[in-house]
Amino acid sequence: MTDSPIRIGTRGSKLAVAQTQTIANMLTEAGHEVEIVTVSTPGDRSSAPIAEIGVGVFTSALREALLADEIDVAIHSYKDLPTAPESGLVLAAVPPREDPRDALIARGGLTLGELPPGSVVGTGSPRRIAQLKALGLGLTVVPIRGNIDTRIGKVTSGELDAVVLARAGLARVGRVDEITETLDPLQMLPAPAQGALAVETRVEDVEAERLLRSVVDDEATRVAAKAERAVLATLEAGCSAPVGALADVVEDLDSEGQVVDRLSLRGIAATGVDGDSVNILKASAIAETKDADELGRAVAAELLDLGAGALSS
Numbered sequence: 479m480t481d482s483p484i485r486i487g488t489r490g491s492k493l494a495v496a497q498t499q500t501i502a503n504m505l506t507e508a509g510h511e512v513e514i515v516t517v518s519t520p521g522d523r524s525s526a527p528i529a530e531i532g533v534g535v536f537t538s539a540l541r542e543a544l545l546a547d548e549i550d551v552a553i554h555s556y557k558d559l560p561t562a563p564e565s566g567l568v569l570a571a572v573p574p575r576e577d578p579r580d581a582l583i584a585r586g587g588l589t590l591g592e593l594p595p596g597s598v599v600g601t602g603s604p605r606r607i608a609q610l611k612a613l614g615l616g617l618t619v620v621p622i623r624g625n626i627d628t629r630i631g632k633v634t635s636g637e638l639d640a641v642v643l644a645r646a647g648l649a650r651v652g653r654v655d656e657i658t659e660t661l662d663p664l665q666m667l668p669a670p671a672q673g674a675l676a677v678e679t680r681v682e683d684v685e686a687e688r689l690l691r692s693v694v695d696d697e698a699t700r701v702a703a704k705a706e707r708a709v710l711a712t713l714e715a716g717c718s719a720p721v722g723a724l725a726d727v728v729e730d731l732d733s734e735g736q737v738v739d740r741l742s743l744r745g746i747a748a749t750g751v752d753g754d755s756v757n758i759l760k761a762s763a764i765a766e767t768k769d770a771d772e773l774g775r776a777v778a779a780e781l782l783d784l785g786a787g788a789l790s791s
């Protein structure tokens with residue numbers, strides 16, 4: 479692959495292409511020739527709820543193309559990637575993260591607190607549905623899917639009063655100006671690894687892995703996403719489960735008073751999402767950055783103790 483361009487595989491959506499372009503630019507600036515290959519996925523072709531079409535709808539076609547040597551690198555939204563490892567593939571890099579928070583786009587510039595009871599808010603994510611219901615604002619939540627333009631269009635057309643979307647996606651397609659409120663993680667904890675990308679290569683393509691690691695990887699994002707996804711994996715939940723997690727690398731003092739980087743993690747799991755009595759379970763912990771996996775498992779264990787075993791999906 480030293481002589482031929484690096485083939486970067488992407489889904490065809492505007493968001494996916496924008497994400498892939500940022501990685502392509504990083505490689506080009508480092509002096510490498512790239513070629514972008516678009517791979518169509520069932521997730522793009524169907525508008526059925528994710529729960530019906532299954533985990534990995536957005537990622538499996540890219541992974542197959544990578545395993546078949548049709549591309550050298552696959553770029554995924556990290557939060558869409560199943561937690562089970564894929565044999566033959568390796569996570570070569572996790573680029574610097576966009577703002578991980580969720581965002582509200584509401585009619586007339588309204589914030590969540592300004593939406594009157596009975597307002598209709600669109601989101602298909604059980605995690606967002608649960609946290610919206612738990613606010614007790616009397617909002618009616620309706621399921622929606624479709625790309626970013628389609629979702630925002632439902633507010634513009636008057637069909638919905640508001641939609642909740644990942645801020646990162648809006649940033650990548652240049653629509654942050656339409657956000658009427660960026661939601662505080664205290665009210666709306668993002669999905670594990672939201673706003674982060676996962677860059678995969680083939681296990682045997684050591685050269686591509688090394689290149690991506692050195693040019694694209696961001697250590698702080700990698701360890702944060704690792705801890706967040708360990709919460710999800712331990713709860714044995716997928717990307718459409720009512721689970722949120724957010725980790726930050728923070729400066730802390732060690733036992734000798736020296737400043738050290740630590741990883742601070744919050745997690746939530748919801749029970750009763752489908753009924754009228756949703757319950758949000760919360761846990762948090764802090765650990766050394768090298769213990770990201772253990773930290774995630776510890777937060778998940780606390781959520782399980784609180785009753786997260788009864789997750790509805």
Ligand SMILES: NCc1[nH]cc(CCC(=O)O)c1CC(=O)O
Nearest residue numbers: 555558643644646647672673674
């Ligand atoms: N599940 C769809 C999906 N996958 C990644 C993003 C946004 C970008 C990101 O979180 O990295 C979105 C849309 C959304 O949740 O609004």
